[in-house]
Amino acid sequence: MIVKSALQASQSVYRESVESGDYYMRPLKAGQFLRILDLQGNQAADTLFYSEADPTERYSAIDTVREQGNVYLTAGTVLMSTENNPMLEITADTCGRHDTLGGACATESNTVRYALEKKCMHACRDSYLLAVAENENFGMSKRDITHNINFFMNVPITPEGGLSFEDGISDAGKYVELQAKMDVIVLISNCPQLNNPCNAYNPTPIEVLIWD
Numbered sequence: 083m084i085v086k087s088a089l090q091a092s093q094s095v096y097r098e099s100v101e102s103g104d105y106y107m108r109p110l111k112a113g114q115f116l117r118i119l120d121l122q123g124n125q126a127a128d129t130l131f132y133s134e135a136d137p138t139e140r141y142s143a144i145d146t147v148r149e150q151g152n153v154y155l156t157a158g159t160v161l162m163s164t165e166n167n168p169m170l171e172i173t174a175d176t177c178g179r180h181d182t183l184g185g186a187c188a189t190e191s192n193t194v195r196y197a198l199e200k201k202c203m204h205a206c207r208d209s210y211l212l213a214v215a216e217n218e219n220f221g222m223s224k225r226d227i228t229h230n231i232n233f234f235m236n237v238p239i240t241p242e243g244g245l246s247f248e249d250g251i252s253d254a255g256k257y258v259e260l261q262a263k264m265d266v267i268v269l270i271s272n273c274p275q276l277n278n279p280c281n282a283y284n285p286t287p288i289e290v291l292i293w294d
């Protein structure tokens with residue numbers, strides 16, 4: 083569902099550009115809005131959310147899909163936690179569909195999906211592991227890296243119930259915006275994937291903006 087935001091970039095309280103292969107990890111307070119902007123189009127933003135008060139409570143794809151009765155995420159979707167609490171709501175979306183089934187890319191999945199020699203290629207899971215190691219203050223470790231959201235990624239379910247990774251439907255300037263319903267930690271890996279069309283084989287930067 084396409085819903086435009088009324089928020090102006092000039093009114094934002096925080097802006098950060100995130101290169102592909104880099105991560106973003108910062109708190110977002112209850113009531114604040116977060117926009118993830120696909121600057122050049124066809125990028126994938128692999129994203130995790132945690133309760134800031136207790137990071138063992140975190141985003142749950144399973145509870146989110148069950149509560150909304152839909153496997154795709156878009157405006158109106160309430161992201162649920164592993165304790166079945168509402169964490170954030172998608173308040174605006176100019177892309178229209180986001181994936182939460184395909185998972186973040188990892189050296190292991192690159193090996194299985196593509197070729198053995200892809201093992202050494204940088205993957206989102208590497209960026210997640212670096213993020214939790216460089217930000218010990220959040221009290222998280224490798225075990226906290228679980229199932230995620232792939233914003234802007236097009237992963238349709240086939241009639242047989244399988245997953246297919248298709249060309250992105252995002253474009254330069256498209257964005258998704260969320261409002262926090264609790265204090266959360268946002269962890270985004272801007273995907274460096276070169277083997278599937280999630281970012282058109284050309285990883286590009288994204289921008290993150292926050293409003294009070």
Ligand SMILES: [Zn+2]
Pocket residue numbers: 126128186187205206207272273274275
């Ligand atoms: Zn990735």
